[in-house]
Amino acid sequence: MVARLRYVWTLSWCAIVSVVMFPPGAVHYLMRPTAERFWRWMRVWSRxxxxxxxFRVEASGTAYEGAAVIVANHEAMLDIPALLLGIDRPFVFVARSELRRLPIVGWVLALTRCVFIDRGAGGAGLAEAAQRVAEGDAVVFYPEGTRNYGETVRPFLTGAFRLALAADVPVIPVAVDGAPTILNERQKTARSGTVRVRVGAPLHALPGEDPRAFAARARSAVVALLAS
Incomplete structure (x- = not known):
């Protein structure tokens, strides 16, 4: 019963904070702040x-400072604020276009200047992600394609890696661990605890490596970080 009440409180608190911060956040968005200023704003929301x-976040590893594609496993909705606190550098998220229409989640993603990808339109949005990378930003992909409630990391889709190869930038593997045990969205329970964010070493494309092979290598790096 207590765990279920905490779950209700967690969702309610997230909604309250998002609604309260949405108006000033929208004004901030319209001012077109730099990626770093906006990232700092969203870290306040996350805290x-x-x-x-x-909930607490324990981070390890150092994020690459230049333009990059960041790839992470995706277990729960806590991953978004956990990454905002666990990766110590500005970045923008890449997400499915249908998430834009969700209450609260869609608002928050929009305020992060998220790049929305329309899979039904041949991945429309990748051009915008490429532009962000060309400007020196880092973009975060969840290459499993959706939240994964299983114990194993799903095979990675290739969009993030096609972008990294085309832009000649490294891929940064990131492992997020512990979110489902703290906020169980299937059982609708919550408890206090720590989400661990581990940032791995940059992965550079090997000579002649194609997106599928690059994706498999990055997935192996994320799996190794989860096991560490």
């Missing part, structure tokens, strides 16, 4: 949301 629910 308030996670702190009010008794």
């Amino acid at each position: 308030v949301v996670l702190g009010g629910c008794g």
Whole structure:
């Protein structure tokens, strides 16, 4: 019963914080701030949301400072604020276009200046992601394609790796561990605890490596980080 009440409180608190921060966040968005300023703004949102629910983030590893494609496993909705606090550099998310229409989640993603990808339109949005990378930003992909409630990391889709190869930038593997045990979206329970974010070493494309092979190598790196 307590775990279910905490789950209700977690969702309610996230909604309250998002609604309160949405108006000033929208103004901030319209001012077109730099990626770094906006990233700092969203880190405030993340700290308030996670702190009010008794969740903590433990980070390890150092993020690559230049333009990059960041790939991470995706287990729960806590991954978004956990990454915002766990990766110590500005970045923007890449997400499915249908998430834009969701209440709260869609608002928050829009305020992060998220790049929305329309899979039904041949991956429309990748050009925008490529432009962000060309400007020196880092973009975060969840290459499993959706949240994965299983114990194994799903095979990675190739979009992020096609972008990295075309832009000649490294891929940064990131492992997020512990979110489903803290906020179980299937059982609708929550408890206090720690989400661990591990940032791996940059992966550069090997000579002649295609997107599928690059994706498999990055997945192996994420799996190794989860096991470490």
